Amino acid sequence: MIRRQRYDVLFVAVGIAALAIGILTFLTLFVDMAVRGLPRLDLDFFTSFPSRRAANAGILSAWVGSTLVMVVTAIFAVPLGVASGVYLEEYAPKNWATDLIEINITNLAGVPSIVYGLLALGLFVYQFGLGQSILTAGLTLALLILPVVIVATREAIRSIPQTIREGSYAVGATRWQTVRHHILPYSSPGILTGVIIGMARAIGETAPIITIGALTFIAFLPPAPLKAEPPFVSFEWLWSPFTVMPIQMFNWTSRPEAAFQANAAAAGFVLVFMTLTMNALAIWLRYRLRRSIKW
Amino acid sequence: MLRERAIELLLFGAAFVSVLTTVGIVYILVKESVVFFQHVPLADFFTDRQWTPLFDDAHFGIVVLLSGTLTSSAVALGVAIPLGTIIAIYLSEFAPFRLREAVKPVLEMLGGVPTIVYGYFALLFLTPLLQRFIPGLPGFNLLSAGIVMGIMIIPYVSSISEDAMRAVPMALREGSYAMGATRLQTALKVVVPAAFSGIASAYILGISRAVGETMILAVAAGMQPNLTFNPLEPAATITAFIVQVALGDLPHGSVGYQTIFAAGLTLMVLTLACNLAGHYLRKRFREAY
Numbered sequence: 001m002i003r004r005q006r007y008d009v010l011f012v013a014v015g016i017a018a019l020a021i022g023i024l025t026f027l028t029l030f031v032d033m034a035v036r037g038l039p040r041l042d043l044d045f046f047t048s049f050p051s052r053r054a055a056n057a058g059i060l061s062a063w064v065g066s067t068l069v070m071v072v073t074a075i076f077a078v079p080l081g082v083a084s085g086v087y088l089e090e091y092a093p094k095n096w097a098t099d100l101i102e103i104n105i106t107n108l109a110g111v112p113s114i115v116y117g118l119l120a121l122g123l124f125v126y127q128f129g130l131g132q133s134i135l136t137a138g139l140t141l142a143l144l145i146l147p148v149v150i151v152a153t154r155e156a157i158r159s160i161p162q163t164i165r166e167g168s169y170a171v172g173a174t175r176w177q178t179v180r181h182h183i184l185p186y187s188s189p190g191i192l193t194g195v196i197i198g199m200a201r202a203i204g205e206t207a208p209i210i211t212i213g214a215l216t217f218i219a220f221l222p223p224a225p226l227k228a229e230p231p232f233v234s235f236e237w238l239w240s241p242f243t244v245m246p247i248q249m250f251n252w253t254s255r256p257e258a259a260f261q262a263n264a265a266a267a268g269f270v271l272v273f274m275t276l277t278m279n280a281l282a283i284w285l286r287y288r289l290r291r292s293i294k295w
Numbered sequence: 296m297l298r299e300r301a302i303e304l305l306l307f308g309a310a311f312v313s314v315l316t317t318v319g320i321v322y323i324l325v326k327e328s329v330v331f332f333q334h335v336p337l338a339d340f341f342t343d344r345q346w347t348p349l350f351d352d353a354h355f356g357i358v359v360l361l362s363g364t365l366t367s368s369a370v371a372l373g374v375a376i377p378l379g380t381i382i383a384i385y386l387s388e389f390a391p392f393r394l395r396e397a398v399k400p401v402l403e404m405l406g407g408v409p410t411i412v413y414g415y416f417a418l419l420f421l422t423p424l425l426q427r428f429i430p431g432l433p434g435f436n437l438l439s440a441g442i443v444m445g446i447m448i449i450p451y452v453s454s455i456s457e458d459a460m461r462a463v464p465m466a467l468r469e470g471s472y473a474m475g476a477t478r479l480q481t482a483l484k485v486v487v488p489a490a491f492s493g494i495a496s497a498y499i500l501g502i503s504r505a506v507g508e509t510m511i512l513a514v515a516a517g518m519q520p521n522l523t524f525n526p527l528e529p530a531a532t533i534t535a536f537i538v539q540v541a542l543g544d545l546p547h548g549s550v551g552y553q554t555i556f557a558a559g560l561t562l563m564v565l566t567l568a569c570n571l572a573g574h575y576l577r578k579r580f581r582e583a584y
Contacts, residue, residue, distance in 0.1 A: 008389075008479045015385025018378045019398060025446050026405050029416045083309030091303050092310070104313045110500065110570035111563070112507025114534050115320060117541070118559040122323035126547055143316050150313070176302045197407075204409025207509035207534065211541045211555075246411040246510075253415045253514055261419060268412045279407045283400045 030272065037265030045266060049219040050248065054259030059267055061218040062248035065134070066203060068222060068237060069244055072138020073202050077145050078195055082184075084146070085153025085191075090179055109147035116144045117211025125212055132213045134222060135238040140208050145198035152194020156187035189289050193282045200278035204271060206246035216251040218243040245271050324563055327556030334550050340557070346520040346536075348554045355554065357561055359522045363437065363530035364565075367512055368505035370441025370526050371448055375501055378445075379452025380494065386453070387460040388482040399454070406450035414514030417443040422515065435517030435529035444511050452501045455577070459493020460486050496576035503569035507562060509534035533562045 048058025084105075092098040120140035130136045160183060168178040222240035225233060245267060252264035332340070335355045343356030382402075386395050422439040426432045463486050471481040487494065517529030518539040531539070537555045545551045 004477050004480070008477050011479045011482075012385070012389050015381055015389055018381040018385065021378060022382070022405055022446060022449050023398075023401060026401075026408070028420070029408070029412070032416070032420050033412070080309050080312055083306045084313065087303075087306035087310040091306055101310050101314055104317050106574055107567065107570055108313055108316060110503055110566060110573075111320065112503075112509070112534065112566055114507065114509045114537055115324075115559055115563055115566075118537070118556060119316070119320045119323050121541075122327060122556065123319055127323075146313060146316070174299050176299055200407055204407075204411065206409070206411045207513075207538060210538050213541060216542070246409055249415065250411050250510065250514065253411070253418060264415055264419075268415050271409055272412055275407055275409060276404060279404050280400075283403070 033265045033269045033272065036262050037267070037269040040262050040266035041269065050217055050243075050251075051219075054257060054263055057252075057260075057263055059245065059248055059270065061221060062243050062245045062267070063270075064221055065218070065242035066244040068134050069137045069141065069209075069242065070199060070203060072135060072238070073141040073145065074195070074199065076139060076142035077149055077198065077202075080142070081146050081149025081195075081198075082153050082191055084150045085157060086179055086183065088150070089154050089157040090175065090183060105147050105150055109151070112207075113144055113205055114207040114211055116140055117208030119143070120208060120212045131239065132215070132241060133239045134242045136212055137209050137214065137242065137244070140212060141202040141205060144205065144208060145202050148198035148201065149191075149194050152197070153187065153191050156190025156194070157183055159190070160186050189285055193285045193289070196278050196282040196285070200275045200282070203278075204246055204275050206250055209244055209247055210250070214247055215241055215243060216247055245274075320563070324556055324560040327553045328560045331550065331553035331557040334553075335557075344522055346522075346531075349540075349551050353550070355557075356522075357533075357558070359520045360531060360533045360536055360558065361561075362522050362524055363512075363516065363520075363532040363535070364506055366524050366526055366530065367437045367441040367444065367516060367532060368502060370438060371445035371505040371508075372498070372501060374442055374445025375448035375452050375505075376498055379449045379497070379501070380456060382449065382453040383456035383460060383494075383497075384482050384487070387457045388478060388486060402450045402453060406447065408447070410447065410508065410510040411514070413443050413447050414440075414511040417511055417515035429527065432527055433517075433529050435515065435519075436527055437512075437516050437530055438526040440512050440515035441526060443515070444505055444508050447508075447511070448501045448504050451504055452497045455497035455500060456490070456494045459490035459497070459577075462493065463489045492576045492579045496573040499569050499573035499576065503566045503573065506569065507534065507566050509538060513538040533558050 045058045046063065047060055048056060049060050050062075051057040084101075088098070088101065092101075117140065120136055120143075124130045124136040124139055125132060130139075164182050164186070165178055168182050173181070218241060222237035222242060223234060225235070225237055249264050249267040249271060252260045252267060255261070340355050340357055342358075343354050344358060345354035345356050346359035347354045386398065390398070417439045418435075421443055422432070422434060422436065425436075425439055429438075432438070467485055467489055468481050471485045476484070512532045513535040516532065516535065518531045518535050519529055520536070521528060521530035523530050537558055540551060540555045
């Protein structure tokens with residue numbers, strides 16, 4: 001009896017050790033990058049272009065590029081993803097077409113990101129002639145995170161009780177009015193959680209962006225979206241060559257000089273900080289959601 | 296009513312984009328691969344033992360890249376499957392509620408770290424560390440990349456396995472306890488077998504992640520094609536090769552350009568097979584109870 005229970009205690013120890021390996025690795029990674037990278041992290045690092053001299057190099061073109069790509073990604077992924085989720089939960093009839101769409105989404109979630117890069121290279125860059133531009137990158141990442149947004153939207157919608165819909169129909173609302181005035185508002189925190197997680201993934205994606213042929217050394221900024229003379233806005237930046245944070249980090253990591261590796265650590269620190277903040281925000285949102293909603 | 300119809304059609308159009316994406320992927324991969332296989336016979340692709348697509352004396356033996364992919368994946372799974380399973384059993388059957396709630400988000404974050412950061416960690420932290428214990432370990436090697444990749448995959452394995460174990464009805468555990476079994480005995484002999492198809496699907500989806508992983512390998516395992524199953528050597532994987540070609544300047548339409556689509560098609564077939572098997576198993580455990 002006692003001996004058998006001893007194995008229980010032993011397993012608890014093994015379980016905690018296994019957890020600790022995972023978590024300690026992450027801490028080591030974070031601390032190692034902080035130690036190597038923090039000395040490089042000053043204002044100049046954010047306002048300088050990449051340079052042949054490591055000490056002068058910065059991430060200006062990279063963070064501007066990442067931001068612009070993320071804007072394009074969000075503009076395409078959020079409406080498409082939410083609309084797909086709403087269709088599948090509220091409209092879709094039970095037939096083969098719906099099954100096809102559902103199987104597709106599950107499979108797309110498992111397609112390696114580099115394959116999306118090949119799709120973009122063949123289709124967006126050459127077939128559609130969009131070139132190696134911010135627009136191409138944004139579209140590619142939008143397709144990549146679409147399954148994440150769709151799944152989050154569906155889960156959020158599914159947790160809304162049927163009585164809400166019945167109440168709405170009972171007062172004569174149409175299907176779209178029900179969606180517009182009840183389903184979407186109630187599911188929006190859940191959808192937001194999914195969108196944030198998707199964007200956190202997109203911001204760290206390297207392989208698909210390299211595959212479409214993004215350059216690794218960019219010492220200029222895309223054209224500004226705002227202008228002094230009418231019509232004040234310009235979309236030229238969509239067609240501009242660009243680089244993003246993970247590509248800049250990749251470029252510095254693959255150089256042998258220690259000084260560039262310090263830059264890589266600094267860029268990595270910024271990148272991890274951004275993705276962690278976004279993930280933490282999503283987790284917090286979900287936690288609040290679970291506590292505050294009582295149907 | 297017309298407005299309602301139009302909106303429904305619009306929403307359907309949005310949902311259909313995912314189907315178009317799949318069609319697009321298959322179309323592009325197959326279209327470019329067909330041209331590739333007009334230059335390179337299928338038999339050579341599968342049997343040649345050299346991979347030198349950009350040399351004058353070009354050889355296209357995918358086995359070379361596959362060996363790198365399989366070796367690194369094996370190392371990754373050697374790390375992720377034992378650790379992920381132990382963590383899942385611990386969290387599902389032993390851990391107090393509060394600990395589980397606290398640990399799960401942290402594990403999720405482990406899976407959310409950009410892979411380029413893991414690549415940096417493998418190349419500049421783990422490899423130097425391993426070199427102290429394994430003298431003569433080259434700066435690029437499959438071992439270090441594989442270990443880090445394994446740690447990245449732990450959350451996928453543990454969260455799907457844990458879901459499967461928690462779906463096992465309490466009555467089965469209570470029956471086991473009533474017979475006088477301990478927690479560990481119940482976990483290993485009742486819960487794990489009952490959740491087996493779910494756990495297997497977690498493993499298979501883990502394999503699929505490992506096979507498709509790119510940046511960790513491109514950074515830490517080197518990009519030199521090498522027919523080897525020794526994790527202590529550097530070797531290129533299918534994914535690392537695509538990155539290497541994309542980094543260079545290959546003219547659109549050249550054989551070198553088409554090579555990455557043939558490599559991509561191989562990768563797609565491998566991961567698709569894993570994903571389908573994984574989803575089939577996962578569905579089975581869902582229907583069981």
